[in-house]
Amino acid sequence: MSAERSSSPEAAIATDLSLITLPVEILCMTLTWLDPVSLIAASQTSRSLRNIIKPTRNDFVQRLLALELLPEFGGIVPLFRARDNAMTPPLHSREWRRNKYACCVCLKLRSHMWFDNHSILRLGMRKPPPGSREATKLTDWEPLQLRDPAVRWRHAQRRAAEEEELRQPNRVIYHRFCTGADVMAGNYMRVNFGPIDQRAGEAERMLCGTERHKRACNSCRFLRGDWNHARLMIGSPPTVVIKSRHVVLPHILERKFPGLLEFLHERHPDKLSPPKIQYNNWGGWQEHHRNKAWSLFTVRCSSCSQWQELAGFGFSISLWRTVHHVMAHGPVPCNKCLQRKDPSAWQSKIWATASKMAAEVREAMANRLIFGWDMVYNDFQQGKLVHYNASFGDRILCVSPWKVPTPTGWRLKDSFIPELRVRLGYLRSFIRDTLTDELRVELVQSWFKVWLKEYELYEEAYIYMSKVHALIVDEPAILDDYVRERDPYGLSTS
Ligand SMILES: [Zn+2]
Ligand SMILES: [Zn+2]
Ligand SMILES: [Zn+2]
Known part of the structure; x- marks a missing residue:
């Protein structure tokens, strides 16, 4: 029986009309076959049904736990593979932003950011996948005559014992195929995980x-x-810091300004379009750098007692530095409190932080672009290519940046970019056509090889960051709008 279908008002009224004409015993029998959402819906259709059902807190909890599995209320039901902690869809995906979970104390569906890792990622706490025993279960409501607390308690005990008996063999299988010795060894020996994952999934x-x-x-x-x-718990009233999800961020700016880049793309599609490749996907990065994950933290603001992600505060990145800061300087109010208190002072502060950070990232991109040019310059001056300096050095390096008095330590300017690109073409054909095989092998290796191959990516990343920086610098109010319009982790909405 689908909770979705039978919870619609028409269906509930139809249920009521046909149910209410039944003898009470049969009606009660019928009610025990409803799912938790339909039971509450039925109790809300008429006074007579309400008097028969008399929903308890437990019935409302069961309803909420069923609702969190429906896409229109709870968003996604992520699939978790305990063997290697693989999450589908991944934690940083857009789908996760609308992912909500039931709190069985305040009886609300709240964004996943309101919960710590254990509360939503442990086996017993995860959303059960479609078709699972927990996702398809019926209400545990019992007819009135069984409502004597002692009887109910005995029933609950018996039900729990039966359930546990059913689960026990599965626990053994689950642990064998998720954390067992076979699986652990398999991680090193490249076994076929298909059948193993299937048993674990069942x-x-x-x-x-x-x-x-x-x-x-x-x-x-x-x-x-x-x-x-x-x-x-730091200070009084306390600032509370709780560790949250571990996410792969597409861009370093996202750590402190989640969603800012997307906001800039939407605001100025004419000036800024998203880069074709995210900078953490460059071939030059090693695997652990590409998938570098950051820990998010949820923090209780001691001024407004709202819970927000750490990015909502003027804090630095790590937990340790956050704690240190709060201990040294006392509780720090969140961005929203600061904005409310003194809008103009706050605006200049966040503007300074954002433009500084954008400038730093741009600088890092510039260094990446310059890196290979510095090597080429030094090789022509006194290194492996010194014999080619007269014939090719000028053609490749006779370009504005090197015409300054101290050629090393030059700074990249936007105006150099097109000229450098032309020279890169010369450099590539020089390496391909002129160098001897031995010299080519000696020269084109390690980081220089990567640089030569990925030059266009670095160039694109540099130009992109240059534009981002310019947008922030030219339009300080854009950060105001960003904070007002964006609630990146959906914390204040529910
Ligand atoms: Zn709650
Ligand atoms: Zn490394
Ligand atoms: Zn606050």
Whole structure:
């Protein structure tokens, strides 16, 4: 029975009309066959049904846990593979932004950013995948005559014991195929994981999500007093720092200004279009650099008691530095509090931070672009190519940047870019056509080889950052709009 279909008002009214004419015993039997969403919907259709069902808190919890699995309320149901912690879709994807989970204390569906990692990623706490035992279960509502607490308690105990008996063999399978010795060895020996993952997936469908009724959001956990660890609670009223998801960010600017680049693209499509390749996907990066993940943190602002991602504060990147800062200087209000208190002072502060950061990234891109040119220059002056200096050095290097008195340590200017590109063509054909095979092999290796191959990518990245920097510098108010219009992690919406 689909919760989605039967929760529509028409369906519920139809249920009511046909149900209410039944004898009470049969009606109660019928009600136990509803799913948790339909049970509450049925109780809201008429007074008579409401009096029969008398929904309890538990029934509302069950309903909320069913709603978090429906796309229109809870967003996605991510699939998790415990063997290697693979997440589909990945944590940094757009789909995750609308991913919501039920808090069974405040009975709200809240953005995933309201929860710590354990509360949504552990086996018992994850959203159960479609078709799993937990996702398809019916209401555990019981007819009125069984509502004597002692009877209910016995029933609940018996049900739990039966469930556990069913789950036990699956727990053994799950652990064998997720963390067992075979799997661990397989990671080194490149075994075929297909059958292993299938067994683990079947076990997961029996076990996943069965502890979700214990889930509480960060805010409720704080009010309940779950955290009194000295490093987490700082100051009075306390600033609380809770570790959150580990995400791969497409751009370093995203750590402090999540969604800012996307905002700039939308605001100025004429001036700025997204780069064809994200800079963490360059071939020159090693694997661990390409997939470098950052930890997000959710922080309780001690002034407005709102929970936000660390990026919502003027903090630096690491937890350690955040904690250090708060201990040294006292609690720091969030961006929104600062903006409310003194809009113009706040604007100049965030503008200074953003333009400084954009300038630093642009500088890093410029260094990447210059790196190979410096090598070429030195090789022609006194290195491997010194014999070619008279014949080719001028043609390749007779260009504005080197005409300054101290040729090393020159700074890249936007105006050099087209000229450098022409010279790069000369350099490539010189290496291809003129150099002897031995010299070519000796020269074109390691980082220089990567530079020669990826030059156009670095150039594009530099031009892109140059434009981003210019946009921020020319239009300080754009950051104001960004903070006002964007709520990158959906924290204030629910
Ligand atoms: Zn809550
Ligand atoms: Zn490295
Ligand atoms: Zn605040």
